[in-house]
Amino acid sequence: MHDAGKVIPGIIAFVLFVTVPFWTNFGKAAPKPQPELPKEYKKCVESKEFMRREHMKLLRKWRYDVVRNNMRVYINSEGRLINMSLQNECLRCHTSKKKFCDVCHDYVAAHPYCWNCHIPPEEKKGWATKEVKSLTEEASSKQPASHH
Amino acid sequence: MGAVFALVTVLAFVIVVYVGVGIAGLRGLFGIVIPYAAFLVFLIGMVYRMIEWAKIPVPFRIVTTCGQQKSFRWVKRSRLESPYNNFEVVLRMILEVFAFRSLFRNLKAEIKGPNLIYGSYKWLWLGAIAFHYAFFTILLRHFRFFSYPVPEPIQILDQIDSFFHIGLPHLYMTDVVILAALTFLFLRRLADPKLRYISLASDYLPLFMIYGLVISGILMRHFFKVDVTQVKEFTLGLVHFHPKAPQVGVIFYIHIFFLSALMAYFPFSKLVHMLGVFFSPTRNLANNSRAVRHQPAPWWKKPKFKTYCEWQEEFKEQLIESGQPIDEDCYEKK
Numbered sequence: 001m002h003d004a005g006k007v008i009p010g011i012i013a014f015v016l017f018v019t020v021p022f023w024t025n026f027g028k029a030a031p032k033p034q035p036e037l038p039k040e041y042k043k044c045v046e047s048k049e050f051m052r053r054e055h056m057k058l059l060r061k062w063r064y065d066v067v068r069n070n071m072r073v074y075i076n077s078e079g080r081l082i083n084m085s086l087q088n089e090c091l092r093c094h095t096s097k098k099k100f101c102d103v104c105h106d107y108v109a110a111h112p113y114c115w116n117c118h119i120p121p122e123e124k125k126g127w128a129t130k131e132v133k134s135l136t137e138e139a140s141s142k143q144p145a146s147h148h
Numbered sequence: 149m150g151a152v153f154a155l156v157t158v159l160a161f162v163i164v165v166y167v168g169v170g171i172a173g174l175r176g177l178f179g180i181v182i183p184y185a186a187f188l189v190f191l192i193g194m195v196y197r198m199i200e201w202a203k204i205p206v207p208f209r210i211v212t213t214c215g216q217q218k219s220f221r222w223v224k225r226s227r228l229e230s231p232y233n234n235f236e237v238v239l240r241m242i243l244e245v246f247a248f249r250s251l252f253r254n255l256k257a258e259i260k261g262p263n264l265i266y267g268s269y270k271w272l273w274l275g276a277i278a279f280h281y282a283f284f285t286i287l288l289r290h291f292r293f294f295s296y297p298v299p300e301p302i303q304i305l306d307q308i309d310s311f312f313h314i315g316l317p318h319l320y321m322t323d324v325v326i327l328a329a330l331t332f333l334f335l336r337r338l339a340d341p342k343l344r345y346i347s348l349a350s351d352y353l354p355l356f357m358i359y360g361l362v363i364s365g366i367l368m369r370h371f372f373k374v375d376v377t378q379v380k381e382f383t384l385g386l387v388h389f390h391p392k393a394p395q396v397g398v399i400f401y402i403h404i405f406f407l408s409a410l411m412a413y414f415p416f417s418k419l420v421h422m423l424g425v426f427f428s429p430t431r432n433l434a435n436n437s438r439a440v441r442h443q444p445a446p447w448w449k450k451p452k453f454k455t456y457c458e459w460q461e462e463f464k465e466q467l468i469e470s471g472q473p474i475d476e477d478c479y480e481k482k
Binding site (some may be wrong): 020025028053059090104108110111 | 205291292296302334375384387
């Protein structure tokens, strides 16, 4: 081999680069996200598989229908009428954003910006008690990234 | 013809996965065995290629130059166009790899009336650079499936890429850019008869495989949704060597299959230019053959010369017999 002094470090750099996912994860545990499911309810808006797959699209549809078309009732595949609301419906059953939504979103590094404006139950509880100050500070430090 | 062949190949990929996963349910084969095998082919193939290249001697300095080489001190020289030392070679290589400098010089010849006109033509450069940077960003972004916790820079990159907040999940800018660039690069080959004539199936196939990869990815993100949480459990499983094929839609397996096919195809195709650029003797040498005497080629052995004295010694008898004069100098001083 010619120029081994340059070629061999090059080959090593290449191999290290393409195997990054393997050695950066070596020895680390791969956790499985376990969102806390509601106990007092049996069924979500749609089937569980559908929700896991498409809840963002569903939320988009809800948002669009409410904000643009002033339609507030969603009829699900079983014909049940559901109030289309993020705070007041999804989080009525899934009572904790931290223990439910965030568990998965942290896992896949998704950052829904919805909570810039919509209020998760944890924060609402804070308002009812005396922790208002720190929470409003936190809220005002968060700039809404966008609106509909 | 090449384009049709490539198109049929890529469609066949889709059908194979559709039958294999959608109908026969071979998730383990398409989700685990093929991706691992393809990655091994990629890794070993590329290293093998590099070793083979490094074995080839480069006896001459065949640097591509487009500027004044180092000469007298009062002659202005071009450091980048005719690099004289390794530092300048590295500079030129960096610009080549990161800015596609030689493509930037691309010209187009056109016959206008009676004249042949050469004009600057930057579109190819623009298409190529847009494509490569979009692809690279997408590659980096996918690291979020292979790490937990996901490194901050990768998350920031993701947020910048989805900056416009179009739709939910957000549309990535790079997805739009790569589709546009691929379309341009493809149409470029079709539109120009000269280019169409020299384009082979091996020019279209990588293009179409990347098209397939990109389109299946976009479809998966925005239209035929899959359960991304399960997907990440699977990808982390892959890097931890205990993967479990996910129970998700066929579109995910099509995406993975295109990726596998691309990886396996890499070492055998023009795609090796990813590493080949570093091994190009026209780019990785310094143009200094007027200043440095370079090693001759490794196979070069000093030929055995015969001096006159040695020759005279060998034929001495015959020389004397026929009365030829003998050069006495050969025997004088030793």
